[in-house]
Amino acid sequence: DAGITQSPRHKVTETGTPVTLRCHQTENHRYMYWYRQDPGHGLRLIHYSYGVKDTDKGEVSDGYSVSRSKTEDFLLTLESATSSQTSVYFCAISETGGIRTNEKLFFGSGTQLSVL
Amino acid sequence: DQQVKQNSPSLSVQEGRISILNCDYTNSMFDYFLWYKKYPAEGPTFLISISSIKDKNEDGRFTVFLNKSAKHLSLHIVPSQPGDSAVYFCAARPGGATNKLIFGTGTLLAVQP
Numbered sequence: 001d002a003g004i005t006q007s008p009r010h011k012v013t014e015t016g017t018p019v020t021l022r023c024h025q026t027e028n029h030r031y032m033y034w035y036r037q038d039p040g041h042g043l044r045l046i047h048y049s050y051g052v053k054d055t056d057k058g059e060v061s062d063g064y065s066v067s068r069s070k071t072e073d074f075l076l077t078l079e080s081a082t083s084s085q086t087s088v089y090f091c092a093i094s095e096t097g098g099i100r101t102n103e104k105l106f107f108g109s110g111t112q113l114s115v116l
Numbered sequence: 117d118q119q120v121k122q123n124s125p126s127l128s129v130q131e132g133r134i135s136i137l138n139c140d141y142t143n144s145m146f147d148y149f150l151w152y153k154k155y156p157a158e159g160p161t162f163l164i165s166i167s168s169i170k171d172k173n174e175d176g177r178f179t180v181f182l183n184k185s186a187k188h189l190s191l192h193i194v195p196s197q198p199g200d201s202a203v204y205f206c207a208a209r210p211g212g213a214t215n216k217l218i219f220g221t222g223t224l225l226a227v228q229p
Contacts, residue, residue, distance in 0.1 A: 035219075090159055102165065
């Protein structure tokens with residue numbers, strides 16, 4: 001199994017509060033991703049990183065920011081949480097970002113976030 | 117606009133029979149397709165994949181078929197086992213060196229003993 005740890009595993013917060021989710025990997029992979037999973041939508045890409053301090057937006061980036069100060073850590077921040085951000089958040093990693101044609105993403109176990 | 121679609125939210129099959137999960141896509145530039153399996157309270161795990169230059173890939177009980185002209189792929193599980201009960205996501209990779217996978221909405225497979 002890929003060494004990916006997400007914390008916390010569960011979090012309940014109130015609307016308007018800031019929240020930070022952490023993804024930690026021990027694989028030394030360059031690429032890291034944040035997805036959210038919602039019923040009827042599958043998994044959607046929020047942000048991704050292609051190196052330390054190098055990040056870019058995904059499909060549903062509004063209301064989220066990310067930071068990557070070390071290879072192993074990728075943080076997802078909800079500056080002011082809203083109820084629409086209640087979701088399951090998954091971190092994923094990949095070694096080359098798709099340069100190898102048969103490369104796949106490896107996922108963490110997820111964080112269940114509830115915004116009340 | 118959903119580029120990858122799984123039109124069956126759920127599927128129930130008997131143990132030992134074949135499970136067929138379907139996926140349709142709209143973007144002809146997708147160059148690589150993957151199936152992920154997800155158990156409750158766990159992250160998705162990779163199951164099987166296929167390049168757009170192939171029409172079939174097999175791995176044990178799992179076979180993926182790709183029909184590019186129809187923009188359709190399917191996952192066959194034979195024989196189905198109760199441990200296969202999970203949500204299955206189809207994913208596609210846009211052409212070029214990117215691993216920003218686009219996922220379908222998932223199909224919940226229930227294999228009845």
